Amino acid sequence: MGDVLARRRLLTSALARLHDRPDADLPGIPGHVVASWRRSLAHGVDPTTVSNLHHPDLDLDSRLARCARPVIEQLAEQIAGAPVCVVLTDDRARLLVRLDTTSAIGRAADDNRFAEGFGYDEGAVGTNGVGTVLESGRSVHVVGAEHFVEPLQSYACAGAPVRDPVTGRIEGVLDVSCRVEHSSPILHSLVTSAAARIQDALLHERDPGQRAVFDLYTRVDARSRRPVLAVGRRMALANTALQTLLDPADLAALQEHARFRMHRGPDVDDRLDLPSGVRVRMRGTAVTDGSAVAGLVAVLSVLREADGIPIPRLAPDVRPVPDPASTSPGWRTAWTAAAEALRAGAPLLVVGEAGTGRRRLLADLDRALHGPGRVVEIGPADTDPATLIGSAGPSPLVVLVDVDRRPGLPTGLPGALRACRARLAATAVDGARCAPAVADLLAGFRHSVTVPPLRNRSGDLPSLVTAVLADLAPGRDARLSADALRTLARHGWPGNVAELRDALDTALRRRPVGAVEVGDLPESCQSAPRGALRPVDQAERDAIVAALRTTEGNRAAAASVLGVARSTLYRKIAQYRITA
The missing domain is CATH 3.30.450.40 (GAF domain)
Incomplete structure (x- = not known):
């Protein structure tokens, strides 16, 4: 003692x-x-x-x-x-x-x-x-x-x-x-x-897919002295060579691009401009677990001027293309390739999930290259394209929106395109599922780009929020609190930028000016379910989030408000991946 x-x-x-x-x-x-x-x-x-x-x-x-x-x-x-x-x-x-x-x-x-x-x-x-x-x-x-x-x-x-x-x-x-x-x-x-x-x-x-990714990563790393990256659904590995080669922001952007790219084919050979301005080449292989894609393992190299990277030289009368307001390598790659196609007047297909900003990319690029007011969008419901195209002036950019949802081409489209010397672009979620007449049209396209989803562009979220708020509330002092921005960053954004816009629009109706708080965001922003929810599930999810907000996160009190057992509430929170 x-x-x-x-x-x-x-x-x-x-x-x-x-x-x-x-x-x-x-x-x-x-x-x-x-x-x-x-x-x-x-x-x-x-x-x-x-x-x-x-x-x-x-x-x-x-x-x-x-x-x-x-x-x-x-x-x-x-x-x-x-x-x-x-x-x-x-x-x-x-x-x-x-x-x-x-x-x-x-x-x-x-x-x-x-x-x-x-x-x-x-x-x-x-x-x-x-x-x-x-x-x-x-x-x-x-x-x-x-x-x-x-x-x-x-x-x-x-x-x-x-x-x-x-x-x-x-x-x-x-x-x-x-x-x-x-x-x-x-x-x-x-x-x-x-x-x-x-x-x-x-x-x-650890699931078999993750083990397969790790096994390939260790084999590639063992036989190569070069920078090696591996990403899976819930993991990321970078060897010492890669960690010392890139700064943290570049490495994070590269990992997001790899997760986006691993679902787009078995082999990868991409040249990417990273946020710091470094240009790299990423060559790798997607790893599968049965029919599912488990990840990607890639070897990186830095491309320098001596590697013969072509630098486009613009004619004096062509406007320079502005640098994309994005840190995402996938978006920057799509932006650069789309600019080259539009500058050359070549037909261009822009592929990506709904709401990712495919039409916005085309409109912004064409405005930078040819000035405002030259874009005509033809949606699946538009039956008279000739009138729309004819009213746009000479050489407009005609964008066929969601061509994979069209049963065929609208009557009079080819003649209207020839009469106005129109340039042509199209957007699609899945270009392989087009109707025969549309597929015949796309067969003449020689250029396509893929726009990454918002979940693979998390570094762009703050700038996107600022831009959307400025668009929705011009001249108003509307901004997000730090907690609200963190809440948005945790969301999976299945509806992409379109969903972000809807969420901020809802928040602004609740708080028109000043700092938007977490409680002003729609309930869906505090949930990241693994799949689409039925309407009844959405209603249940929203009720749980509302109860948690009312009780300031006290789960026992929220269970009492909802009239359910605490264990049931915990299970539902995990099921809907609620972050409230």
């Missing part, structure tokens, strides 16, 4: 000296504890209270949580004779799972906000068995007064990192916490061993 009291006095005295003089030497204190105390001081952590935040947007049924639960239950059984909490957090120290061996230790954990949804990072609560693991990257055992904040100094916690077995990245932390008098060094060994078992479960749970 005397040793315990002496140790506590040493720690308390050392922490007090550190508060008085942050650069003080602290002999007898473990190095990882001193380093954590200094970080806690730098973060301005209040040593008198636990002041962490609740995060209502956590996915409590994540892959990590699913793999960890059996291990957590087994660990709790091993130490059932001691009052402990076994906790799993994500990589941001937010609690996903907590299992208590006694109700008393559970109540004590609740009192210290050590509960599902709350964060325990060092910047909020100082030295502890979760946040300190994430900061140090290794397992720790924090006992008593080694904690930075006083309310936690009656407790001990042993934490270990849980790493992705493929990438080595820390996915979360496994922690066992108890009162100091029940602590033992064996807890540190138990939690480290259990974390390793969770990593094994993650490896075996």
Whole structure:
């Protein structure tokens, strides 16, 4: 007992000296504890209270949580004779799972906000068995007064990192916490061993497609000294050569383009202009799992002027094409190729999902090359194209909108095109599904570009939001709060830019001026379902989001408002991937 009291006095005295003089030497204190105390001081952590935040947007049924639960239950059984909490957090120290061996230790954990949804990072609560693991990257055992904040100094916690077995990245932390008098060094060994078992479960749970991507990546990386990139549906790998070659913004843009490109054919050989201005060549192969595309593995090289990249030289009377307002390599590639076709007057097919901005790309480019007012759009419902084309003046750009939805060509179109010397372009979602007459027309096209969906252009979201708000609310001070922009960034945008415009239009009706908040956005923006929802599912999703907003994210209260069990609410939140 005397040793315990002496140790506590040493720690308390050392922490007090550190508060008085942050650069003080602290002999007898473990190095990882001193380093954590200094970080806690730098973060301005209040040593008198636990002041962490609740995060209502956590996915409590994540892959990590699913793999960890059996291990957590087994660990709790091993130490059932001691009052402990076994906790799993994500990589941001937010609690996903907590299992208590006694109700008393559970109540004590609740009192210290050590509960599902709350964060325990060092910047909020100082030295502890979760946040300190994430900061140090290794397992720790924090006992008593080694904690930075006083309310936690009656407790001990042993934490270990849980790493992705493929990438080595820390996915979360496994922690066992108890009162100091029940602590033992064996807890540190138990939690480290259990974390390793969770990593094994993650490896075996990884779907065959991801394993196939990883296997090809390791083979390509082993036989090549060049930069190698691999992307899957939920993973991205870059070897050291690639990480040192590109800055983070270029690498992020490249990964998004690779995810877009992997669905467009088995072989890839693209030349891309990245946000920094670097031009690269990406050559790779799509990886399949049965009939599904699992990912893409590619080798990168930087193209320099000596590689003979052709630089177009414009005639003096041709307007220069402005640089695209996009960081997406896919969009920039489409923009450049479309500009070359339109400048040459060649027929052009623009392919992409509905709402991606195919028509906007054509209109913006033609305005830059030939001036405003020269674009005529002929939709599937337009039956008199000759009148529309004839009223546009000489040599207009005629855009056949959604040709894959047409049963055939409108009567009089060929003659109207010849009479006005019109240039021709078309848009389609799937050019292979055109009616025979339309397919015959497209057979004469020699140029096509593909516009990437918004989910593969996340870097463009802030500029797109600014442009759409300026268009919807000209002259008004309308803008998005940081939280609202983060909410939009988490959305999958199945309707692309058209859906974004509708969402911002709804938000502006709710808040015409000033900063648009999360609550002003439509309920659909706080959900990212894996597939299309039926109307009844949309109504249920919207009711859940509204209840969560009303209760400020309190799920128990939201379940009560909706009249459903809390477990049902959690299941529906996971089903619709609600982030409210």
